[in-house]
Each structure stands twice: as C-alpha cells, then as structure tokens.
Amino acid sequence: MPPSTASRTSAFTALRARLLARRAAGMGIRLWIVTLVLAACVGAFTYWQVRVPLDGTLRKGGASAATLRLGVTLAVGVLAAGVIAASRQVTLAAAPPGPEWLALPVEPSRVEQHLAGEAQLPALTVLVPTTAAWLAGVGLLSPFMLLALAAAAAVAFLLVTRIACALAIRVPPVTHAASRRLPAAWRALVSARRPARTARVAAPRFRREPRWRALARLDLVVSLRAGSPRARLNFTALALVLSVAAWFVGVDPREQRAQAFAGFSLACAMLGAWAAWRAAADPPSAVRPLPLTLADSWRARAIPMALLLGVTLALHATVPAVPWFARFGLALSWTLPALLVPLFGLHLGLSLPGKPLAAENLYYGWLGAGVIASLAIPLFGWALLAAGFVQATRRVARWRTPEVA
C-alpha cells in the first residue's frame, strides 16, 4: 500500500527533528558555551547600538518616530535573514544534502519545503541582533507597540525567508531542455549532482624541491583556482593595495595612518581566514600517507604570508608622508597584527585538520569577539585575540592526530 500524505509529512517532521537534535548534540558543550558567549556579546553590542539612538529619537520625534525607527531596524534584520536563507538555498540546491531525493517516492513540494527548512536554519542567527534590538525598545515604547512589532517581525521572518528560498531554488538557469517542464525542486536536483564541467589546464612541471615548498605551490594553485580561497586572497591583495594607497589620499596624517592601518588589519584578517581554510582543508587520505610533517605544513603557509606582509610593511615604512622615526615605530607596531592574526588563523586550521569550515567559523568567531571587545573597551580585543592565539597554538599538535582533533 503506498504511504499516505500524512505518513510522509510525519516522516519529514521526524527527519527534521532528528537532524536538529544530532546537530545540537554534535556541537558539544564547549562550542555551545562559546556560541552563547558570542551571541551574548553580539546581543549586548546591538542592544546599546540601538538603545541610545532610539532614546534620542523618542525625545526629539516622539513615540511614533521611535516606533518607526525600531520597525525599520527589525525590517533590516528580517531582510538580512532573507538574504542569508537565499544564499544558503543556492548552495544547498547545488549539492543537496541527504539521499538521492529523485529516487524516492516524494512530492517535489515536500523536498523543496525540506530544503527550504534547511536553508532557513542559518538565517536564525539574525534573531540574536534582532531580538536585542527589540529588547532595546523595552521601557522606551509602549508594551502594546512592542508586542505588535515582535509579532510582525516573526511573521515577516517566516514569510521573507520562505519567499527568498523559493526564489533562490528557481534562479539557476535550466541547462537541459527536458528539465524545463519539471517542478523547481526537481530541476534543482536534476542539475545538482551532474559532473561539473571541466576544462583542461596546462600540464605541470615535475620539480625537485623541499616538501614545504611543494605544499606551498599546491596551496597557490588550489587558492587561485578554487572559489572560496581565491576570493579571500583577492580581498587580501585589494586591502593591502588600498592600505598603501591610503597614504596618498587626504591631507591629515592621522587620518591617513588610521585608514592605512584599517586596510592593513583587514588584509591580515583575510589572510588569516585563508590560512585557516587552507591548513584545515588538506584531504586526509591524499596527504596523510605522504611524508609531510607539521613543520612542513606550518612553513608552507607561514613563510608566504610573512613574505607578503613583510613586503607590504616595508612599503608602509617607506612612504614619504611620515618622518623616519615614526616610520620605524609604525612598522614595529603593525608587526603585531601582521604576526598575530594570520598565524592565529593558521594555527586554528592546523589544529582542525579536515574541518576547514569549523576552523574558519571559529576564526571568524574569535575575530568578531575581538572587534566587539575592542569597541567596548579599547584594545581589549587584542588581549582576547592573544588569548585565542595561545589556545590555538597549544592545540596545533592535534594536526598529527586528525581523528583526535
């Protein structure tokens, strides 16, 4: 007897519940604590960022202007959730998680709904700042208005993320004529697992070179070819160029210096993200049986990064806008972010072999916490990053035992 619609619904509900439970359990207690602390930091930061101007608006423009302001803030949050859900849906449609859905007797709408549910999960992160923004209105706006805003935001969240997912799954162009008549979810699944189109590349030259340099060469090829690491490297290069160019824009030396430092710090942060990804992304079964050491893996990333940042620092130290003694001080003080941030990313990546996404998330988490901490208490973020660096460095030996890591 074919399964009823109700039994399919309950099967999908049970699947979703189990997946959520497994993911929650898989995070482990430590990661939950870190996540909650980060959420608290982001929430507290957002609360004050919204509360103070909202209070000002209330005093100047009255309750209706303040309500409008809070409403717009919540709407921005909901729209951000829609963008996150849509981008996640595009990723999921390209490589749908789970079984070969097309081989199962399931309605297309149900699979689409399931994928949309999966895509909506990361959008939940927006709830942290949005809730904090809403809480900022407590005591300033009337309880009735706050409840109305909360209800409207909740409904809007569900609608916007669902619509965003529905649009996102329909975006990919139909490459095969026979697929045109299929429902959207089927179309996405049909084109998802097809072998990627491949173009030939130039044959490489076999070389004799130190192991770390072979690994660095491989990193370069992979980074220039792959989408995600390439984007980070491009962004790093752009930020480095802008940081040097900042000395030639504007007239106030302090302003120039601040802009140059901002560009340089951004470049260091992106380089750290690249290092975290690359160091963690070496496929175990291809790399582990090879005679490579932790030192090789470290050098392959650290030396090219040091060269790149060293050259940029030298350029900064020779710009004409600053007296010679100040240039020396500048180069010396900027060495801290140049060393700390990229090496922090590298050490995180080495300590999480085979888990590039986890390494990158953790890296961005620490970096975000550092930025928020510095905004709250000047320079406190650097102390936080230094603590993260020490922690990551202590864990680097886990590179040798990927399973333990």
Next chain:
Amino acid sequence: MLELKALTRRYGSRLALDGVSFSVPHGRIVGLLGANGAGKSTLLRTAAGLQPPDSGAVLVDGHDVWAAPLAAKQALGYAAEEPSFHDELSAHEYLAFVAAVRGLEPGIASARALRLAHALELAPRLDEPVRGYSHGMRKKLSFLAAVLHEPRVLLCDEALEGFDAPSAVAAKAELRRLARGGAAILFSSHVTETVERLCDSVIVLHEGRVARELGRADWGAGDDTTSPLERAFLELIGAARAPESR
C-alpha cells in the same frame, strides 16, 4: 616488510581491532578478507598513519608509522577506499605534488606517471580537474599516486573496485611487478575472485581479529591469474579496438 604488532583500536565501546598481529614480507602480496565491519579499513587506515591505534605498533620497513612517520611514509604507498583529493587540481598537478613531496627525480617520476596513466586509461583526462572525475577515475588516481614511487610497502584498500576490466588487469600487473621487485603488498578486497588470483596468501579478519591465515595451496589455487570472464572480455575489447586503431 610490513609488521603489525598487537594492534588495537576502539570506536567508543566497539572494538574494531583486537590485538591484530601479522606481517607481510617483501615480495609478497597478502590478501585481507573479511565481512563488512570486520575491521579491514580500520586496519589499513591505522597502518597508513591516517588514524592512531589505541595500542600496538605498525612498522613499515622497520620504521614505526607513529614514532618515525617520515621514514615510514617514505617507504609507504596507500590506495584509499574512498580517495579524497584537492578537487581543484588536475590529476597531473596532484601527481607532480606527490612526486615532489616524495623527493622523486622529476624526469623519471613524470615519465612513470604518464606510463601508468596510459596503462590505467587515465591519460586523456590527466590535465582535467579532479572534481570532474568519476568514482572509478578517482580510485585509479589514488592507485597511481600510491605506486608512483614504487613503494617498499603498499596498502590497497578496495583499491581495484570501480576499475574497468582493462585497467584492473593493468593494475594487477603493476602490483605483481612491484611484488617481484620486493614490495610488500597488503591487498584488501571484498571480491574473493580477485584475491584468489592475485594474492600469495590471505589473512581472514573477523570481528577485529585475525581468524585465519591461508596459503594459495589452502584454497587450491592454480597458476591462472586471470579469470575466464576477464580473458573473454579482454579478447572482445582487443577485437573491437583493432579496427579502431587501423
């Protein structure tokens, strides 16, 4: 020579390897048979240095895989059951990297990679990114990378599954050539026919323990190293290719 000494490995409460000890002498191809979950892949991954054992030791040419990993892995080749690669690289680029890391002479390594790629029918797609490869092609690449340096010890984890018939014949010929040259080969497979014809002896693994060691005489194997169906297939392929090549 590959030596496994009292190798034990747990996954939580489940004992995957329970004091496994045996050795594979130079010049021998030893088969590893066992049901699903018997511990074959765990044993090979542990021997290849992909996961540490809870206790015991793996010696590759006298070097402990965990105490002296560089020396051990210099002598080791490992063809994975589910190979993973940097998918953005072409097979050729990956092989060039493996050759550099292993310190192989560039000219010789390049020529050998091409020769093996031709034998495994991988050559026409050697310069395409690995992400476009089928499962069988990925397995061929993993095998090719594992034998590129003519290892003293070779671990094959279901290495030939997914190979087409001509490539499987070429791979088996390469394995025999390596064994004749003194390599110690541990060959795990579910396909008893392959093990039966390829291996000099067999170790049967059951519930994480060595249940039995068998020699060719124990299963009454003759000198025939290809199956009748394999021969028939190759004759057909040969006949079909002959007009193409004219």
